[in-house]
Amino acid sequence: MVERIFERLTVIGLGLIGTSVVRAARAAGQVGHIVVTDADPTVRQRVRELDIADVVAETSEAAVQDADAVVLCVPVGESGRVVATVAPHLKQGAILSDVGSVKVAVIEAVLPHLPAQACFVPAHPVAGTEFSGPDAGFAELFQDRWCILTPFERSTEAGTDAMHRLWEGFGARVERMEPRHHDMVLAITSHVPHLIAYNIVGTAAHLEEVTQTEVMKFSAGGFRDFTRIAASDPTMWRDVFLNNKDAVLEMLGRFTEDLSALQRMVRYGDGDGLFELFTRTRAIRKGIIAQGQETAAVDFGRRVGPEVSKKDV
Ligand SMILES: NC(=O)C1=CN([C@@H]2O[C@H](COP(=O)(O)OP(=O)(O)OC[C@H]3O[C@@H](n4cnc5c(N)ncnc54)[C@H](O)[C@@H]3O)[C@@H](O)[C@H]2O)C=CC1
Numbered sequence: 438m439v440e441r442i443f444e445r446l447t448v449i450g451l452g453l454i455g456t457s458v459v460r461a462a463r464a465a466g467q468v469g470h471i472v473v474t475d476a477d478p479t480v481r482q483r484v485r486e487l488d489i490a491d492v493v494a495e496t497s498e499a500a501v502q503d504a505d506a507v508v509l510c511v512p513v514g515e516s517g518r519v520v521a522t523v524a525p526h527l528k529q530g531a532i533l534s535d536v537g538s539v540k541v542a543v544i545e546a547v548l549p550h551l552p553a554q555a556c557f558v559p560a561h562p563v564a565g566t567e568f569s570g571p572d573a574g575f576a577e578l579f580q581d582r583w584c585i586l587t588p589f590e591r592s593t594e595a596g597t598d599a600m601h602r603l604w605e606g607f608g609a610r611v612e613r614m615e616p617r618h619h620d621m622v623l624a625i626t627s628h629v630p631h632l633i634a635y636n637i638v639g640t641a642a643h644l645e646e647v648t649q650t651e652v653m654k655f656s657a658g659g660f661r662d663f664t665r666i667a668a669s670d671p672t673m674w675r676d677v678f679l680n681n682k683d684a685v686l687e688m689l690g691r692f693t694e695d696l697s698a699l700q701r702m703v704r705y706g707d708g709d710g711l712f713e714l715f716t717r718t719r720a721i722r723k724g725i726i727a728q729g730q731e732t733a734a735v736d737f738g739r740r741v742g743p744e745v746s747k748k749d750v
């Protein structure tokens with residue numbers, strides 16, 4: 438017997454993540470009625486054609502009427518604006534949640550607009566692709582992936598438990614984390630890697646313009662992997678960097694120091710140093726493959742945890 442978690446679920450923002458949430462909720466049968474909306478009329482029309490929700494509302498205010506839970510699936514820079522609009526229309530006792538890649542800035546943007554009795558459970562499914570829009574979503578996206586909940590003083594225990602069970606029903610492994618710690622961890626595991634990809638593809642594109650070489654034509658495997666990541670949605674990632682500025686700059690500082698050390702090894706022919714580093718990084722990859730994501734998270738915690746511990750952030 439599937440547990441009915443919410444009678445009425447509203448999803449605002451119908452791109453990759455929003456429509457994956459809707460599809461997963463339908464597939465899992467954990468919610469009664471699904472109401473959705475998006476600011477873009479062409480997206481609303483496409484979602485009607487896809488027939489993945491019970492109601493496609495014209496406005497956010499209409500979409501949240503009578504909802505037991507409202508999940509924001511918009512770029513993180515939009516969260517505060519959306520909550521300001523829907524707050525007066527939320528049902529008493531409704532649970533508000535989100536899926537944003539950044540947590541502290543979203544909490545700070547939402548808090549001033551949160552009605553006195555409302556509960557907000559910030560969430561981040563660490564699952565996605567470089568694609569965006571309603572056609573990109575699929576029900577299995579969250580299967581065996583992490584979903585991090587970052588409850589804070591405005592998250593009730595009952596609301597947090599309900600969101601925990603909802604994400605588990607989507608097949609995700611759920612972990613709870615302090616919001617500031619989340620932002621630091623994701624800065625190094627996701628945000629800085631995306632920035633590096635945007636940068637290296639940008640550099641190669643610039644070289645191509647300047648030298649008329651065939652950089653793109655002869656791009657090997659490694660560069661192709663970077664181009665996949667650098668194809669990610671510009672609006673979403675602009676908002677991530679604007680809203681996780683401090684953690685990204687902190688991790689970027691460490692990264693550039695380590696890169697300078699590598700640069701010296703190359704310049705001065707320090708083969709032993711290069712070999713030692715590459716051996717260590719290969720072992721990290723092997724550990725991830727051998728023991729799954731859980732070990733990756735533990736490895737990460739060991740490496741960065743003591744320096745960037747919960748008490749520091
Ligand atoms: N793309 C990914 O791999 C992942 C994204 N996320 C987070 O999920 C959220 C959504 O990302 P995606 O689904 O990838 O983006 P997307 O670009 O596919 O979809 C976002 C949708 O939000 C709509 N929207 C924008 N402003 C709005 C507003 N004020 N009111 C209503 N609708 C609005 C857009 O029209 C668009 O349809 C972001 O906060 C992102 O950080 C989280 C995990 C993975």
Ligand SMILES: O=C(O)C(=O)Cc1ccc(O)cc1
Binds near residue numbers: 627
């Ligand atoms: O496609 C990829 O490689 C990703 O890294 C997907 C992704 C993007 C943003 C997130 O907040 C979580 C996951």
